[in-house]
Amino acid sequence: MSQLERNQSVLHKYLPEQAVPVIAQWIYQYDFKLKIKKSRSSKYGDYRPPVKGQNHQITINHDLNKYAFLITLVHEIAHLTNYNKHKDTVAPHGEEWKLEFKILMNYFLHEHIFPEDVFKALKKYMSNPAASSCSDTNLLRVLKKYDQRQDLVLLEELPEGSSFIYGDDRLFVKGEQIRKRFRCKDVKTRQIYLFNPLTEVKPTEAPKEEPKSAFFNIFNIKK
Numbered sequence: 001m002s003q004l005e006r007n008q009s010v011l012h013k014y015l016p017e018q019a020v021p022v023i024a025q026w027i028y029q030y031d032f033k034l035k036i037k038k039s040r041s042s043k044y045g046d047y048r049p050p051v052k053g054q055n056h057q058i059t060i061n062h063d064l065n066k067y068a069f070l071i072t073l074v075h076e077i078a079h080l081t082n083y084n085k086h087k088d089t090v091a092p093h094g095e096e097w098k099l100e101f102k103i104l105m106n107y108f109l110h111e112h113i114f115p116e117d118v119f120k121a122l123k124k125y126m127s128n129p130a131a132s133s134c135s136d137t138n139l140l141r142v143l144k145k146y147d148q149r150q151d152l153v154l155l156e157e158l159p160e161g162s163s164f165i166y167g168d169d170r171l172f173v174k175g176e177q178i179r180k181r182f183r184c185k186d187v188k189t190r191q192i193y194l195f196n197p198l199t200e201v202k203p204t205e206a207p208k209e210e211p212k213s214a215f216f217n218i219f220n221i222k223k
Helices: 003-011 017-029 066-086 095-105 116-125 137-144
Strands: 032-037 045-048 056-061 163-166 170-178 181-186 192-195 200-203 219-221
Touching: 003 017, 017 066, 032 066, 045 066, 056 066, 066 095, 066 137, 116 137, 170 192
Parallel strands: 032 056
Antiparallel strands: 032 219, 045 056, 163 170, 163 200, 170 181, 181 192
């Protein structure tokens, strides 16, 4: 099996089938390493430029549904192509990056890859993409329909006074809404934090899911 075939075999687990050949080719074309990592509450993915002779590196959370995974991955690849053209002379999410993101996403922006509801929300979002797709409430709500993890809910769905787990098993209590965010108290430290209503949290009432294995595999996709 060639490296390209091995890459495609891994990508099939995380991407819509029709998107796999293009992404596999881009791994070669743009010479980057893709790492699929365990969930991080602070971000869905990130990009690191090459240092000390190493390749570009992109990491994506393993637990995104296929459509969110693809959008996040293309978002990060746009950082790579933007870096290749401008290095550090432009803003990370400025007009140059937005143009790169639009150009790359056009390869996938059709209903053969995305369900109709995701396609419509994504097309609207791409008219002026933000630093994170999470900032688009309509797109995030639509994408969440396709999540496989049913133990997580949006914070806005919980009634005031509910307790929930967020981040590294930190326990919070949901408070009142202040403008666009909810005041939530960290039970251990008693500090108050402002949460986006669309933050994914785990209600404490939900049964804890038993781990499927004692370890977590990280796939490295290389050129």
